Amino acid sequence: MTQMHPQPQERLRRWRLLLGGPTRSGEQADGIGCELSAQDARLDAALAALYDGAGFKLQNQKPEKGKKESKGVGLGNSAPTVAAWLGEVRDLFPQSTVQVLQKDAVERLNLRTLLLEPELLDTIEPDVNMAATLLSLKDAMPSEAKAVARQVVKKVVDELSARLAEPLRSSVTGALNRSQRNSRPRQNEIDWGKTVLKNLKTYDPERKSVIPEKLVGYGRARRHLKSVTLCLDQSGSMASSVVYAGIFGAVLASLPSLKTNVVVYDTAVVDLTEQLADPVDVLFGVQLGGGTDTSPALEYCKTFLQSPEDHVFILISDLYDSDGPQMIRRLAEFREAGVRVIVLPALDDDGTPGYHHEYAAQIAAYDIPVFACTPDHFPDLMAAALGGQDVEAWATARGLVTARGREEEV
Secondary structure (H helix, E strand, O other), rough: OOOOOOOOHHHHHHHHHHHHHOOOOOOOOHHOOOOOOOHHHHHHHHHHHHHHHOOOOOOOOOOOOOOOOOOOOOHHHHHHHHHHHHHHHHOOOHHHHHHHHHHHHHHHHOHHHHHHHHHHHOOOOOHHHHHHHHHHHHHHHHHHHHHHHHHHHHHHHHHHHHHHHHHHHOOOOOOHHHHEEEOOOOOOOOOHHHHHHHHHHEEEOOOOOOOOOOOOOOOHHOOEEEEEEEEEEEOHHHHHHHHHHHHHHHHHHOOEEEEEEEEEOOEEEEEOOOOOHHHHHHHHOOOOOOOHHHHOOOOOOOHHHHHHHHHEEEOOOOOOOOHHHHHHHHHHHHHHHOOEEEEEEOOOOOOOOOHHHHHHHHHOOOOOOOOOOOOOOHHHHHHHHHHOOOOOHHHOOOOOEEHHHHHHHO
């Protein structure tokens, strides 16, 4: 059989990718006369970030008193860069190559040292960014390292839950209780305990009974649970948002008066609802990185919309989708069916997220609120949505710039 050799131009292209970017003398490797296409430039940048040290500047460990800083182990705020890089390589390379790159990333970022020597964990600050990086690299870790990574992620989850869980429970429970009250209930909808308490002032001593002037009932909400679906874009750029959303999803699922579903997606769809009893299980079920194909995830989530008017659907995505028009059509269909649809380009502490502004504006044109939300605002957001408030007005009143607000400013 005759062996096929690459054409001269293809050989030059491969050499260009092999040589990488600027040489030590400052000369460009493309001096061989081969100009990279836009796609090849992405390949080159992804490889350079790992093998040329172009993209990873890991934060130093916190130095002990009286000692100099030590280099190369801490993750800190560089973690989103790592997660975004992992998403890029999953989009650019075949699975076999991705596995090699992930393995090399673990070695070159000193994560293996970090994870296999747990005492080093005392010298760094576990945070959302670290959790995102560990989750991004979990498939490349040996089993003993994955066990330590799980401990780190659990510590982050516990700290965030201690701060955010109770406000979310209180806000949502209050909103649900208010939505259940009905001043004109049918006989089988009357909450007699609350009705008696509400009418104690009308107690008749002669009849030894309360004459109710106002009935309190459960109404329609008594028969149908309110439902919430969190649909999470798990591309690398959404890493910290996914961590927060996973924690919030687990808290919402703990409320018996609310039915909660959590679905994550890239180019595939994964339903994590069964793992919601443990937020760490939810996060370890996430595969950060890869492409973004929202429409199949929305199609899957349609199965949860048996009572659209009782459903709050939250899409958490930067909206850089492979088929934006189809994504927008499906969201519009949800809205027209009566679902309370909200789109969050980010759910993290960054007030200026990057997202697809054109798609955001088109979604907002269907009266769907689109705005970035911080974790501290999320409990009140859920209360507003479940309580039937105008979420667009709620966000604007709190200084959260919505897609429509941005358009009006222009």
